[in-house]
Amino acid sequence: MITAELLNMSDPFRQAADQLIDTFPCTVEPEILADYGLMLTEPQRQDVHWMMVVLWLYWVNCGLRVSVPKEPANEIERIISYRVEDFKKSHGGWAHDEDVHAMVERLHTQWDHITKSGNEPIAVLSHAVSVLEDRGTIKERERHQVLAFFLDYVAIEEIGSVLIAIEAQFAI
Secondary structure: OOOHHHHOOOHHHHHHHHHHHOOOOOOOOHHHHHHOOOOOOHHHHHHHHHHHHHHHHHHHHHHHHHHOOHHHHHHHHHHHHHHHHHHHHHOOOOOOOOOHHHHHHHHHHHHHHHHHOOOOHHHHHHHHHHHHHHOOOOOHHHHHHHHHHHHHHOOHHHHHHHHHHHHHHHOO
């Protein structure tokens, strides 16, 4: 649901958000997971998709923080937040009932610590896989398949390319 406030936002912010939303992981098809040797139930698949969304939000927010001035970055993040909420509502929510915002904040804080310690993006993806294992979503023997899936489908490079274009648009 797009609010009147969102409709009144200036076009450059919406355009930037739209460019990033184009990299959004809309679904995780069972056939794709099967290509990685993963035969997950529907709730497991939804939880893997949810983690992809949390990872996507993390990389988008990190990129915006370092490449776009604060005011435009905040507006773009707000638009994206509305769009992700709309997506969640239109798809029946997430696979679990916990406080999604609190968990996202906690994971993002943990991932910030990982990246600020000089680790590569794969360390963040590995941590996300560990969270899925700790939650009981995947089994230990599925860790490598899920990590390979995340490496292929969490669009870190694509997000980075879009952010380069957005950075140029909002350069001071």
